[in-house]
Amino acid sequence: MTGDVFHPEQLSRCISCGFCLPACPTYAMTGDEASSPRGRITLMRALQDGTLPPDDPTLAEQSSFCLGCRACEPVCPAGVEYGSLLEQWRVHQWRGRRRPLLARALMLVAEQRWLLRLLGLVRRAA
Ligand code: SF4
Ligand code: SF4
Structure with missing residues (x-):
């Protein structure tokens, strides 16, 4: 069900x-x-x-x-x-389980807001 x-x-x-x-x-x-x-x-x-x-x-x-x-x-x-x-x-x-590995990794990152903020800070610093 x-x-x-x-x-x-x-x-x-x-x-x-x-x-x-x-x-x-x-x-x-x-x-x-x-x-x-x-x-x-x-x-x-x-x-x-x-x-x-x-x-x-x-x-x-x-x-x-x-x-x-x-x-x-x-x-x-x-x-x-x-x-x-x-x-x-x-x-x-x-x-479902049949997503490509890259898509799964991207969605995992997108679900972690703190990680997105961190990536934004790193990008700005660079
Ligand atoms: S989705 Fe289509 S079938 Fe369903 S109520 Fe609306 S118009 Fe009618
Ligand atoms: S193709 Fe367009 S009109 Fe047809 S079900 Fe999908 S959203 Fe509705």
Whole structure:
């Protein structure tokens, strides 16, 4: 059970009406429900409730195939904050174990504010 990937209130807002489908470029290109905002929200829910494991290939494919253009947001009657959900999804993907070593090192540095400040001081002194 994955449980805490998404803010539950944000994830529950979608009423699956499909108004967002015509606005989505990846759905227009493929005609595939999984490549639509509604389809991706269904995948997010499956990840959240453990129906799909975090390493399911469709999850990885769809989280990266989404352009993040947020054209689906203004047309949504339920006020789904898709951009925020996508961010939470990608953060979860990046927390997985398959990140390149360099990316992991950079993210570790970015999480340590004191280290960034120290690097800034060293840079200024140089
Ligand atoms: S328009 Fe909004 S509520 Fe309707 S399916 Fe799309 S995201 Fe869900
Ligand atoms: S952010 Fe853009 S590409 Fe992604 S689901 Fe929304 S409309 Fe489609």
